[in-house]
Amino acid sequence: MRYELYYWPGIQGRGEFVRLALEDAGADYVDVARETGPGRGVAAMMGVMKRGSGARVPFAPPFLKAGALCIAQTALILQYLGPRLGLVPKAEAARLWAHQLQLTVTDFVAEIHDTHHPVALGRYYHEQKREAKSRTAHFLSERLPKYLEYFESVLAQNAGGRRWIVGRSATYVDLSLFQLVAGLRYAFPETMKRRRRRHAALAALHDRVADRPRIAAYLASERRIPFNEDGVFRHYPELERGVS
């Protein structure tokens, strides 16, 4: 099966959580909007999203084509791919749990995004910088600790041990937690440094994922887009400085 991933070129964004799963599994996939040629590029992605085609049209990227299926929503794409890529245990309860954790990652990502866009998704950051400072201050003092401590406690209580978050092997949730830690370190380096000891298990999980051969090769490749100020995780020093 050759998968087709559709996501904005130029940013990691929400698409990166899917890319990490496909890369870790060594799956055969095309990153459609980053390619050129017929049926490729952003125009091809916009074509799928065009209404009136009679198909099941996604609300927003990322989405994945898998044969006749077209699946949107990051967490759902991962729920679908997990069993096919060997990135989730077999038991139903473990699969529900993995999806539940991934949906909590989704909520966290939305809150991270809104630190730099608290007023209007469709306007520039500099137009809402003052509100972004307030939101970031609250996020760094209340929300970031709450989410990270939650994932730390889930790791500590995993019956399969603290190496991975669900069961005894790596799942797509672990790959997403790697991305969260990497992204938060990029966006809020001082905060993450200051809190490093509290999140030793998450930091170890981050390193364990980064060392997986296919992930290490991916991160060193040009396929990994660098973090930048168009994505979810943005480094605006003035936002973090507001609370230090």
Add this chain to the structure above:
Amino acid sequence: MRYELYYWPGIQGRGEFVRLALEDAGADYVDVARETGPGRGVAAMMGVMKRGSGARVPFAPPFLKAGALCIAQTALILQYLGPRLGLVPKAEAARLWAHQLQLTVTDFVAEIHDTHHPVALGRYYHEQKREAKSRTAHFLSERLPKYLEYFESVLAQNAGGRRWIVGRSATYVDLSLFQLVAGLRYAFPETMKRRRRRHAALAALHDRVADRPRIAAYLASERRIPFNEDGVFRHYPELERGVS
């Protein structure tokens, strides 16, 4: 199977999407935090959420106990309940699609919530009223139309007809769309009145759900908590007035 729903008493909130499915199916369930007695009430809910118990602890309500399973995240609870309550078609593609739509409802609900809490979840509305006005103006002019027009177009393109959003029968997604329309009419009555013609199919779907015998009985009962200014959908006239 007797289900146990855990959610904050006193508000509809995200728990209401689950309540509507349980009520429509005539399921046997307990709304745990709204009851009194041993193992009931908010204290029982907080007990489940206490970390260190070795169990799979949810990040936040609502969550559902179904036998040995404890499932959180509204959309996941509905994905789990759907087949068991006869509220989703059998085909895999239709089930993926229903969950995808429900996750889009989830995103919409988060944006609706943030109109009155754009800066800090943990602070009062009146402490962030100015920012709420800006966010609501953007929400009502950009985001609300985008989401509602999306769901209208999905309804128009459903191969099973425009009566329901997936296939030929009511699904849990239809119940959630009813709740969205009802909640938005409560929170932003002028906007919804002005846009009524554009959303004729969604309005008809709302009425069709409201007329389902078990839903009608539920809405008329004391089990249906009235909309209020502690929930997701809040009527603050000053926010809507900011844009009229």
